[in-house]
Amino acid sequence: MASLFQIEEYIYYWITSFNKYKIHSPFVYKLVTEVFEKELHYKDFERIEQLRDELRRNDTIIEVVDLGAGSKSFRKTKKVYQRKISKIARKSVKKEKYGHLLYMLVRYFKANSILELGTSLGITTAYLGSAHPNTRVITIEGSESIAKIAQDNFDKLNLKNIQLVVGNFDDKLQQICDERKQFDLVFIDGNHRELPTIDYFKTVVPYCHNDTVLLFDDIHWSEEMQEAWEYVKNHERVTLTIDIFEMGIVFLRTEFRQKQHMQITY
Numbered sequence: 001m002a003s004l005f006q007i008e009e010y011i012y013y014w015i016t017s018f019n020k021y022k023i024h025s026p027f028v029y030k031l032v033t034e035v036f037e038k039e040l041h042y043k044d045f046e047r048i049e050q051l052r053d054e055l056r057r058n059d060t061i062i063e064v065v066d067l068g069a070g071s072k073s074f075r076k077t078k079k080v081y082q083r084k085i086s087k088i089a090r091k092s093v094k095k096e097k098y099g100h101l102l103y104m105l106v107r108y109f110k111a112n113s114i115l116e117l118g119t120s121l122g123i124t125t126a127y128l129g130s131a132h133p134n135t136r137v138i139t140i141e142g143s144e145s146i147a148k149i150a151q152d153n154f155d156k157l158n159l160k161n162i163q164l165v166v167g168n169f170d171d172k173l174q175q176i177c178d179e180r181k182q183f184d185l186v187f188i189d190g191n192h193r194e195l196p197t198i199d200y201f202k203t204v205v206p207y208c209h210n211d212t213v214l215l216f217d218d219i220h221w222s223e224e225m226q227e228a229w230e231y232v233k234n235h236e237r238v239t240l241t242i243d244i245f246e247m248g249i250v251f252l253r254t255e256f257r258q259k260q261h262m263q264i265t266y
């Protein structure tokens with residue numbers, strides 16, 4: 001259930017966000033009309049959503065290690081707890097609409113080298129990996145039991161372009177950045193706390209080029225996440241941000257001379 005903080009934030013977003021008719025930037029207008037508003041249907045969507053349905057019906061209990069801020073509805077004092085796969089599929093995985101958005105963004109920006117922090121059951125990773133045969137996705141998950149299910153899902157979908165790294169972001173991220181050298185798209189969706197989120201951003205940003213797109217999940221999930229989002233917005237390399245409430249989209253393009261922050265209805 002949404003917290004009072006989230007409800008207030010949503011109301012504010014709803015009042016202050018605007019639709020494409022108020023957008024002056026040709027880059028953003030094109031993005032909205034060609035990505036946000038496009039309701040294309042791909043066979044990949046069906047295969048992935050079928051798998052999501054199976055996971056939502058799977059009541060097997062697994063032991064989960066929580067390395068992040070955890071789900072608010074499941075937060076426990078202890079770091080290892082039992083969870084049904086069905087509940088993880090319902091609570092922790094991004095909804096279909098956002099899977100479609102990520103898929104479309106990968107295609108639109110022709111992103112080849114993709115990094116995801118927070119694999120969970122691999123549903124969103126599957127969208128990232130299916131969008132284009134040339135994409136190479138590297139995704140990090142800290143909980144071994146969850147990662148095992150994600151790997152099974154990639155195998156079921158025959159996605160061979162996804163490399164799953166099991167471990168804490170804190171231990172794995174720098175090494176992955178050094179190995180991959182450059183990312184075209186980065187999706188940060190794990191450990192929803194202020195300082196770790198800022199640290200992950202600071203670690204990956206030197207490996208981002210002019211056209212890299214960064215996405216931050218749950219930017220209005222808590223005050224901490226909102227603070228992290230403010231930090232990102234104010235960073236010297238950030239030239240444009242788009243807040244669609246569930247996610248924040250970040251661009252570093254130097255051709256945008258004036259920093260711009262937009263809240264767009266999605």
Ligand SMILES: C[S@@+](CC[C@H](N)C(=O)[O-])C[C@H]1O[C@@H](n2cnc3c(N)ncnc32)[C@H](O)[C@@H]1O
Binds near residue numbers: 117169
């Ligand atoms: C919100 S879920 C990711 C959802 C996924 N991106 C999707 O939409 O399908 C966040 C995941 O990040 C993992 N996680 C959180 N903190 C972590 C950390 N510090 N290191 C590694 N994994 C972490 C959790 O175990 C959890 O599975």
